[in-house]
Amino acid sequence: MLLSIQEKIRTRIRESIAKNFDLTLQNLVLEHPPKVSLGDFAAPVAFELAKQLKAATGAKQNPRQLAEKIREDVLDLPEVERVEVAGAGYLNFFLKRSDVFLRSLQPQTEPATPRIGGKLIVEHTSVNPNKAAHIGHLRNAVLGDTLVRLLRACGETVEVQNYIDNTGVQVADVVVGFQHIEKKTLDDIKAIPGKFDDYCWDLYSKVGRFYEEDKARLELRAAALHSIEAGTGETAEIAEHVAMRILQCHLDTMWRLGISYDVMPRESEVLHLHFWDAAFERLKATGSIVLETEGRNKGCWVLPAEGDEAAAGEETEHDADKILVRSNGTVNYTGKDIAYHLWKLGQLGMDFHYRPFFTYPDGHQVWISTTETPQAEISHEAFGNGAAYFNVIDVGQSYTQDFVKKGILAVSEESARVRVARSSHVNYEKVALTPASCIELGFELSEEDRKRTVINMAGRKGLGVKVDDLINRLEAAALKRVAEHEVDRAQKKPGTELTEQEQVIASKAIAVGALRYFLLKFTRNTVIAFDFKEALAAEGESGVFLLYAIRRTYAIFEEANARGLQTDNLAQELADNLAQIPDYFSGAEGDDLWSLVNLALRLEEVLQEAAEILEPARLAKYAFQLAQQFSAFYNTKNNRILQQTDPMRQKVLFGIVKLTQRSLESAGKVLGIEVPARM
Template sequence: MIRTLEDLARRSLKKALSTLNYPIVDIRFEEPPTPELGDLATTISFELASKLKKNPVEISKTIIGVVKLPPLFEKVEAKGPYINFFIDYQNFSRKLLDSIDEDYGRLPEKGEKVILEHTSANPNGPLHIGHIRNAIIGDSLARILKFAGYNVETHYYVNDMGRQIAMIVWGLLNLQKGLEDYPGDKWDHKIGRLYYEVNKYLEKNPRLKNEIDELIRSYEKGERESIFQEAVEKCLEGIKKTLKGLYIKHDKFVWESKFVRDGSVQNVLEKLKKTNYIKEDDVLYLDLEDFGIDKELILTRSDGTSLYSTRDLAYHLYKSNKCDIIIDILGSDHKLAVKQLEAAIGLLGGKRPEVIFYEFITLPEGSMSTRRGVFVSVDDLIDEARSRAVKEIKKRRKDLKREEIEDIADKIGVGAIRYYIARLSPEKHLVFKWDEALNFEMGCASIQYAHARACKLLKKALFTDDVEIEGEWSPNELERDLIRLLAKFPGVVRESAENRRVHLIAQYLQELANAFHKFYKFSPVIGSEFEGARLILVDRVKKTIRNGLKLLGIEVPATM
């Protein structure tokens, strides 16, 4: 609806410019710092000043003298060089509230397919909080893009040919212990302990590296496939359970060995050999100096076996042939690798991926490492979140049954984790602090509580969809704050999708929830003069919060 208002205001200004024989310039709007200055403002007078050789204040006054008031606006006025439009809330509010349905915010189909790869952690142990930012940004962005009209397919790229998996296989073959003998309730935890143990063996016996290299070579030749695949599949089984606990599900798990087996990696090498950039010096590599990249891209080991980089090129060519847009979610330590990939993909004629880089999460006590066994697993994180949520709910609600408490705790606990990570721009470093993430007085819990409050109020009023606005309802300032925010939601969805930024939705929802809590506290609903209008407003806030939280993969409890 904000876009509709902007279009109406823009048309009226263009007619005014035409009447005055002023040049037609690009007319953009911004939100004034306070409602007293209007709802939409434009600075076109600044742009016209240089063309007309006039003072922008005078230009604004002249334009105001001929502009016609567009529909849904109460007035338009000049404030210095600015031209400010004021919404007619009595009419606009009715139209807006009528337009908000169960699907509010969804944008038209675009006819473009996106393949979005996220999480893709090595299957050498459980997911830890160092992986969780990738997973939550990726899953939330996929949801937002779908809601914004894109056809989205999510991928988990399985690194089954790397050194880490060969180390696990070496352990299974040599440590005289079955996988089931390692600690942990899930296969991924057992594999993580095995991987840690093999690392300790390697530190004491560096010669074992040759045996692990031989395992890598044998798997690439198609040997020992069963034991490699069993180890990876068992780890993935545990990882999938963890992701399910966060409400994350991938459309496809694409194994990198596929691109060795089907000849794609060899095709990549053959194509690159036909360029002027391929070099050989014990290993095969691409010289990328002409692309402004000092570090060469190694394509094969000295024994001729492929590397992750080569298999990744084959994977990106595969994606190029199956979609319009490729999006990768990667840690900021991959920036050089992405530059190398983009240069090589360009030589191969593939699509360059859009890459969302994120800074890492650390614990207050330092960085994490699966190899060193220093990490908090996502399973532990979820358990702790649920446990804290249960304690908080029991303090507040003595009337709930155990099953109800556990259901609400799951939604609040997982929501707290997802929101804590989604709320920040990915470029910002994040130190994971339990007390901040699981603080139920702010953040996600306050947004979920706004939804629960709305549900309770509507239930108490026996609200139905046939309730109508009666009388001459002119929204008060608290209601206007909510109306303005509700009108913004489709635009926030559009901006979030176009800029590939999840935190815009999270920040918007916090602002909407804060405005609703203020309205709830100071504006009586049931029994008030405008009960019908206010109940409809509450219902529309509830729908918008629900839709917004779904985009972040967060469930909305009806009671808290």
């Protein structure tokens, strides 16, 4: 609702400037003043206008006078109470608080209108299916999943893809471990009980040492890789079993955090369904790639780097061109990724076959690619052919991703270029470990490492924090706290305490909230130095605080209900007494109340902004700020709702809590944070 008011104000200002000064301003900034006592919106437009006028006429202008002039044209907006010129020339808008408050209390029905439109494809997680997922993988998944929720909250249609590299080196290494270290057959492997991803986590680090002891053993990897790519023989069968079983482990782990997928294209199908061959022909036909006839890349097909002509012929340590096809004729990762992305944007003219892979507890089904044509028609939605893609991949891949985008752009039809243009690589920094965390994990650190502030995780060494382990620890900590609380509850309000099973469910929600918020509060380009103490913290800027605030809004209505107070018809009751409401929003106390309402109503704006810059942290910070402001409200003596003596003021306060609750809950939902039954 604030958004539409802002739009009206902008339009009025533009009209005024056009009328009075015959100018159009590109960017019309409308910001929130530091305090509500300075207004709800501030336009620093007069400063910019003065600059433009000076440039046009040469005459120096006083911003305050210009602001006064514009002010006269924006006074009569229905939602605006008054407009003031402040400071050196700010135009400050004050809303009609009680009107806006009442209108906001009405149930919101209109869905958000998508800004991009069409089907957007978000790819995230894409973990190598060869060992348990660690906290770094989780940052990817949580960022991606939150982005999906964010775009959907903004009215977009989103398809979630999880790309499975089931034919790569990482899977091959684990297969080598099974076959050559443990001497296991496929049946032996199938019989391994317990958590298979944990088993492979340990095995994978053994393989790393196995190669180090004797470099000649690397040939075992090459041989395994070859069989896996060909897709025949026991080695390939083991690889298939390992990859799909680990994939299921990953899906289970991610589901614990509310993360799910729609479709999982596999690298094996990109190869066997000849996606690359089609892409290759297109790249050659458009002259986008060249076959090197001499130099270090002799015999390779390369995608030339930009502005490379000057350096052509010079042999440097690093060649800027990107190889897509090796001199032995095989395609590498970048090439396969170009083919995959052409499919994503509906530019390949081919499709995978699909089979259902897994049905989530909520009934949602995730599909996986397959080479075989299904015997019977299995109906599923059409996958791929998106209007844009967003790839959540760590920043280390920026260089390759640039080439992928360049490749697709080169062969896309003119009409499809806009799809490529608005697509992007959503990059983020890694999760590293603090030296203290490494020690806690039982790893010996060298002198050098001890001095570093962060230490990179290393799957090959088995150095990392496994997601399931971390969730388990968080759940245990939360359960302990909840159980203590319920003992207290049983004494104070007998008969209302949670059962043991309910306590477990509540703890799970708390753990998920804590973990997701921890990963989302950092902006994407910040390296997270993972620290157990910080991640397990249930105080301060944490998901627990956020949940606690929402829980408090619930408690207020529950208690009101228990005392027989009606709160279901607030909007109508307040509307009937409209004349009295302005009193409650005036004065210093009224400013405080209004600033909470004002902040709660900004959710819509924050959602849009976060989606625009693809930055979930923006929303996380907002949610925390709102929770914090609500807590301050809650702890103010005069605001103790159930003790109010003035029934109208009580209704106003209930309304404020309702609005805050609505925004906090919505923000929480987008962040993937569910409210537990009790804390």
